[in-house]
Amino acid sequence: MTMLKKCLLGLATFAAFFTFVSTSQASEPHYTITTDATYAPFTFQDKNNNYVGIEQDMMQAIAKREGFTYTMKPMSFNSAAQLVSNGQADGIIAGMSITPERKEVYDFATPYYKTGVAWIVKKNSTIKQLADLKGKTVALKTGTAASEYGKSLQSKYGFNVKYFNDTDTMYNDVAVGNSAATFEDMPVIQYAIKNGMKLKIMNADNPSNAGWYGFAVQKGKNKALLAAFNKGFAAIKADGTYNKITAKYLGASQATFSGSKKDNSTVLGILTANKAAFLKGLWQTVQLTVIAIVLASIWGTLLGVMGVSELKWVRGVSTTIIYIFRGLPLMVLAFFIYIGLPGVTGVKIPAFTAGIITLILNEGAYTGAFVRGGFEAVERGQMEAARSLGLNYNSAMRKVIMPQGLRIMVPSFINQFIITLKDTSILSAIGLLELTQTGTLIVARNSQGFRVWAIVAVIYLIVITLLTWLSNWVEKKIK
Amino acid sequence: MSEAQKKVKVHVDKVNKSYGDNHVLRDISLDIAENEVVVMIGPSGSGKSTFLRMLNQLETQDDGTIVVDGFDISDKKTDINKVRENIGMVFQNFNLFNNYTVLENIMLAPVELGKLDKVAAEKKARELLDTVGLADKADVSVNSLSGGQKQRIAIARALAMSPDIMLFDEPTSALDPEMVGDVLEVMKNLADSGMTMIIVTHEMGFAKQVADRVVFFESGKIQESGAPEQVFNAPKNARLQEFLSKVMHA
Ligand SMILES: Nc1ncnc2c1ncn2[C@@H]1O[C@H](COP(=O)(O)OP(=O)(O)OP(=O)(O)O)[C@@H](O)[C@H]1O
Ligand SMILES: [Mg+2]
Numbered sequence: 001m002t003m004l005k006k007c008l009l010g011l012a013t014f015a016a017f018f019t020f021v022s023t024s025q026a027s028e029p030h031y032t033i034t035t036d037a038t039y040a041p042f043t044f045q046d047k048n049n050n051y052v053g054i055e056q057d058m059m060q061a062i063a064k065r066e067g068f069t070y071t072m073k074p075m076s077f078n079s080a081a082q083l084v085s086n087g088q089a090d091g092i093i094a095g096m097s098i099t100p101e102r103k104e105v106y107d108f109a110t111p112y113y114k115t116g117v118a119w120i121v122k123k124n125s126t127i128k129q130l131a132d133l134k135g136k137t138v139a140l141k142t143g144t145a146a147s148e149y150g151k152s153l154q155s156k157y158g159f160n161v162k163y164f165n166d167t168d169t170m171y172n173d174v175a176v177g178n179s180a181a182t183f184e185d186m187p188v189i190q191y192a193i194k195n196g197m198k199l200k201i202m203n204a205d206n207p208s209n210a211g212w213y214g215f216a217v218q219k220g221k222n223k224a225l226l227a228a229f230n231k232g233f234a235a236i237k238a239d240g241t242y243n244k245i246t247a248k249y250l251g252a253s254q255a256t257f258s259g260s261k262k263d264n265s266t267v268l269g270i271l272t273a274n275k276a277a278f279l280k281g282l283w284q285t286v287q288l289t290v291i292a293i294v295l296a297s298i299w300g301t302l303l304g305v306m307g308v309s310e311l312k313w314v315r316g317v318s319t320t321i322i323y324i325f326r327g328l329p330l331m332v333l334a335f336f337i338y339i340g341l342p343g344v345t346g347v348k349i350p351a352f353t354a355g356i357i358t359l360i361l362n363e364g365a366y367t368g369a370f371v372r373g374g375f376e377a378v379e380r381g382q383m384e385a386a387r388s389l390g391l392n393y394n395s396a397m398r399k400v401i402m403p404q405g406l407r408i409m410v411p412s413f414i415n416q417f418i419i420t421l422k423d424t425s426i427l428s429a430i431g432l433l434e435l436t437q438t439g440t441l442i443v444a445r446n447s448q449g450f451r452v453w454a455i456v457a458v459i460y461l462i463v464i465t466l467l468t469w470l471s472n473w474v475e476k477k478i479k
Numbered sequence: 480m481s482e483a484q485k486k487v488k489v490h491v492d493k494v495n496k497s498y499g500d501n502h503v504l505r506d507i508s509l510d511i512a513e514n515e516v517v518v519m520i521g522p523s524g525s526g527k528s529t530f531l532r533m534l535n536q537l538e539t540q541d542d543g544t545i546v547v548d549g550f551d552i553s554d555k556k557t558d559i560n561k562v563r564e565n566i567g568m569v570f571q572n573f574n575l576f577n578n579y580t581v582l583e584n585i586m587l588a589p590v591e592l593g594k595l596d597k598v599a600a601e602k603k604a605r606e607l608l609d610t611v612g613l614a615d616k617a618d619v620s621v622n623s624l625s626g627g628q629k630q631r632i633a634i635a636r637a638l639a640m641s642p643d644i645m646l647f648d649e650p651t652s653a654l655d656p657e658m659v660g661d662v663l664e665v666m667k668n669l670a671d672s673g674m675t676m677i678i679v680t681h682e683m684g685f686a687k688q689v690a691d692r693v694v695f696f697e698s699g700k701i702q703e704s705g706a707p708e709q710v711f712n713a714p715k716n717a718r719l720q721e722f723l724s725k726v727m728h729a
Contacts, residue, residue, distance in 0.1 A: 384537055385574035385633075389588035389640055390564035399591060403578040 029068040031090040031225055033059065034083050034431075037074035038166040038444035041191040041249035042095045042113075042213075045074075045441045049277040055093045057245040058112065062232030068225070073351070074441070075431025076165045078143040079339065084218055086343030091217045091225055095185060097145030098214040107221075108214035109229040112242075116207020117149045118186045122174055123198040127181065133159040136180035139170045149209045150183030165429065168444040171197050185213075191250065267451050274442050281438030282459060288352075288424040288434060289467075292359035293417050299360050300367020300416075305402070307372030310393045318368065325365035330426045334358040338430045355427040363420045370416070374409035375401055410478060414471035418464055425460075435459060485512035487546075488644055488675045489534060494543030494553075496529055496699075503529050505699040507543070513643075516676045518686040518707075521696030522722055527679045530696070531648050534677065535559075535566045547644065564592060567637030571649040573629040575621040581608070581632055582617040585639045594640065607635040611665050627658025631665055638669075645669065647678040683726060687711060695719045 035043045035055065043053040051072055063070060073080070073089060081096065083089040085105050097115065098108050121127045127136075130153065138159045140147035147163075154161055162179055164170035167188065173179045175198050186207045193199055215233075217226050236242045271278070306318035325333070338354035341347075349357075378401045386396035428437035439456040443449050489511040496504040503526045511517055519527045532538040533545060536552050536559050545553040550562045576584050585604035589595040595603060608614045611631035621629065630650055637645060647666065651659045663685050670676055670689045680686060686693055686707060693710040695703045695718075703716040714720045 379574070381570060381572055381574035382576060385568075385570065385576070385636075386588075387560075388535055388537065388563060388566070388568035389637070390560050390592055391588060392560050395591055399587060400576050400578065407578070 029224065029228075031068060031070040031222075032073060032088075033070045033091045033093060034073045034075060034080035034089045035092070036077040036080050036094040036166070037441050038168050039077075039095050039188060040195070040444065042188065043074070043093070045277075045445050047273060047445070049274065049280075049441075054113070054245055054249050055095070057248070058233070058236065058242065059093055061236050061241050061245070062229055065235055066228040066232045068228055073431055074433075075351075076429060077141065078165070079335070079430055081143060082335075082339045084216060086339060087218050087221065087346070088339065088342045088348055090222050091215060091229070093215045095144075095188065095213050096216055097185070097211045099145055099148075099211070102216070105219055106216035107219050107223075107226055108216050109226055110233050111212030111214045112233060113187065113213040113246075114210070115185045115187055115213055116210035117146045117183055118189050118201045118207055119150070119181055119183050119203055120174065120189055120199050120201055121181045122177055123200050125180070125200065127202075129202075130157045133157050133181055135159065137162050137178070139164055139173045139179035139182040141165070141167060141170050141184075144185075145209070145211065146183045146185050166440055166444065167192075168440070168449075171199060172449050175199060187250070265448075267455060270442070270446070270448060270451050271455055274438075277438050277442060278435075278455070278459065281433060281435040282463070284432065285421070285424050285434040285436075286463070288355055288359065288427065288432070289417075289421045289463075291356055292363060292420050292424070295356070295360045296363035296367055296416075296420065297413065299364035301371050303364060303368025304371020304375060305397070307368060308375045308397065308401075318372070322365045322368045322372075325361045326369065328362070330358065330362050330423055331429050333362055334427055334430050351427075351430050351432050354430060355424070355432050358427065359420060359423060363416060363423065366419070367413070367416055370409055370412040371405070374412070375405040377408055378404045407478065410475045414468065414475065417467055417471060421464060421467060422460070485514070487511070488513045488515070488548065489677070490544070490546040491534075492544040492546075494530075494533065494540045494545060496526075496533070496538065496540050503699050504533075504540070507699075507701060509694065509701065509704075511675065511677060513675055514673045515691045516670045516674075516689050517678070517692050517694060518690040519677065519679045519694045519696055520681070520683070520686065520722070520726075525696040526699045527696050528648050531646050531677060531679055534644075534646055535563050535568055537568075564588075564594070564640050565642050565644060567634075567640065567642040567645040569630070569633050569637055569645065569647045569650045571652050573626070573633045573653075575624075575629055575633055575636070577621060580618050580620055581613070581624070584621060584632060585636045588636070589639050592640075600639070603639060604635070607638055608632075610638075610668075611635050612661070625658060626654045627661050630654065630658075630662045634662075634665055634669070644675045644677070647676065647680070649679050649681065651680065651682060681726065683711065695722070697722070 035051070037043050037045055037051055041053055042055045043051060046052045051074060056072070059070070077094055080092050080094045084092040096102070098111060119130065127133065134157060136159050138150060139162050140150050142163045142165055151161060164173065167184070170182055171192060174182045189199065189201060193201065215229050303318050303322060306314050307322070309315050334354065337357055338349060338351060342349055382400050382404065383396055386400045391399065424434055425436035428434060428440065431437070435456055439452050443452045446452070487510050491507060491509045494504055494507045507530060519531070521527050529538055533540055534547065540553055543553065544551065547562055548565055550557050552559055552562055576587065579587060582601065582604050585607060586597070586600040589600045589603070590597055605614065605617060608617055611634060613628055613631055616624065616628065616632070621632065624632065650666070651662050654662065659682070663682065667689050690707045692704060693707050694701055695710065695716065697718045703710060703714065703719050710719070711723065714723055
């Protein structure tokens with residue numbers, strides 16, 4: 001029991017450490033702003049892996065004028081919106097259309113861009129009108145106003161709907177013909193087509209559901225930020241900065257932001273052009289993996305030990321924890337911890353910490369299950385022999401059963417390490433810039449899905465191979 | 480040398496045990512004196528192992544009383560671990576600790592239970608290895624040993640706690656025939672040294688040679704017990720007669 005307490009304490013300290021380290025204090029007001037970095041020309045990553053676009057340039061200009069600083073957090077639109085609505089982040093600038101429903105949850109600043117919804121098909125598609133979509137699949141992005149509009153037409157035109165988390169994957173699904181059509185905000189799709197996406201807008205002259213994009217904060221909160229945004233926006237509108245920014249992005253060619261054709265048309269070119277980004281993503285993946293492997297192994301072993309306790313209630317606690325966290329999909333758990341919990345507790349959790357906790361709970365549950373199984377697999381006679389000598393249950397476990405059980409478990413541990421490495425990719429959903437999210441952002445910029453994902457896949461395979469070698473080496477050492 | 484004058488080491492009174500509908504032990508009562516060697520025989524499934532394992536509470540009784548060395552181990556409040564330190568047990572399948580060397584197997588319990596320090600425990604372990612004729616195996620892994628060697632190590636491991644009662648559950652049944660002699664010899668020496676021993680075995684020759692008393696189990700009951708000459712040469716119980724005719728002519 002004291003061992004259990006120690007471990008729990010350790011975990012708590014660890015979590016606290018991450019929480020506090022990342023909350024720094026500054027004299028100027030500092031805000032956390034979320035965005036969706038797959039949304040060119042409003043927000044995307046340029047060839048130097050900086051976040052650029054109309055929204056980013058606007059935000060910088062406004063912040064400079066109004067004397068505040070901010071951390072920009074790119075993630076999926078849905079996560080970006082939820083983090084603001086539950087108070088985890090201060091504001092969102094992510095091509096968010098102002099709608100009556102959203103006004104219930106957010107306070108919007110002065111709208112910064114007029115938009116409307118386009119409906120889009122493959123370049124040489126035979127589809128002529130919405131009625132042709134009957135029985136076909138339409139790709140929509142989760143949580144956007146354009147997708148709401150598309151969805152509202154579903155019953156009328158009888159199409160099926162398939163949801164995506166980022167813009168680029170959705171476009172590609174239509175471009176390769178998996179989906180027949182999609183709905184998207186007009187300027188975004190115009191920019192994508194201009195930059196080589198093989199799609200066709202069907203209603204360029206009369207966008208449906210015309211509306212406005214707005215910067216938003218949680219309703220009733222962050223009044224100072226909202227006021228500063230409005231003041232700054234009025235100023236950059238008045239002095240022509242705003243026009244310069246929009247002209248810069250809407251007028252520019254693809255190469256300006258996404259890199260030269262040469263860089264993008266070969267695997268080597270992409271690799272060299274994005275070396276820094278890939279390395280950063282890889283490093284994040286490795287950090288997540290290593291920390292999660294160590295802590296999940298400790299937590300899982302503890303759960304396994306509890307699972308073979310002499311006390312019935314301790315076994316019950318272990319079984320319940322394993323049952324819950326093995327049953328929850330990793331992404332649900334990540335969203336729950338990162339987006340759900342802070343809304344209730346009011347304590348902000350950095351994405352990295354949330355990711356680590358998610359992995360500890362999920363991988364730890366699997367580890368706990370095979371650790372318990374490993375202990376149970378040790379021959380009954382070993383326990384009887386130890387007890388017959390006068391050892392109590394705990395000594396017998398510690399001295400005889402556990403060392404043998406752990407040896408049986410070595411292959412399961414190695415397997416779990418590899419699963420953990422792969423599972424880190426799911427954490428891209430909460431905006432962690434690990435390898436997969438890095439790939440998403442690069443594809444969003446250069447539309448080279450095949451080459452970029454091939455590179456990402458190979459990097460994963462290399463890391464998995466190294467991890468397997470290392471584990472096998474350790475396994476041999478143990479034996 | 481009548482039994483009444485000797486100290487009672489094990490006192491069993493009206494013990495019952497059932498597994499579901501299977502009434503395995505029925506009202507068993509038995510007293511075993513200090514230095515006595517009792518051999519238990521009987522057909523498979525008659526309850527010998529269950530009874531033996533109850534004497535150190537690896538199995539628990541449904542009712543009845545078991546007193547060992549003056550401790551009522553059928554009472555839940557008794558610290559069974561303390562009593563077990565005084566009762567060695569040898570299993571059919573050896574159950575040596577796979578994660579330790581021979582020497583570590585023998586040293587584990589005395590050191591872990593604070594009975595001996597490491598140096599004393601090692602000295603004792605080496606003496607015991609010498610006694611069982613395996614001094615040269617001190618540092619090998621237990622998996623490299625033959626069955627007969629394993630069983631002699633298991634006996635040494637039990638003796639390391641200096642118990643004054645030893646329980647044996649078919650110690651030679653899992654051995655190749657040529658290994659049986661070595662183990663029985665160690666057990667015989669132990670008996671000669673005055674150890675109180677309770678042995679379940681099918682080795683009738685050995686039973687005749689070392690037993691002070693032979694107890695015949697059948698259907699969860701002690702059907703007959705007595706000196707080996709009497710049990711083997713003049714069995715009164717019909718089931719014992721039948722059992723003996725089977726095993727003797729096997
Ligand atoms: N853990 C258990 N659960 C259920 N039944 C059991 C258990 N252990 C023993 N039994 C049953 O109790 C009865 C007595 O078993 P026990 O092992 O004591 O017999 P034995 O005389 O030692 O036989 P053998 O010579 O085959 O070892 C048998 O019918 C057996 O199936
Ligand atoms: Mg038996």
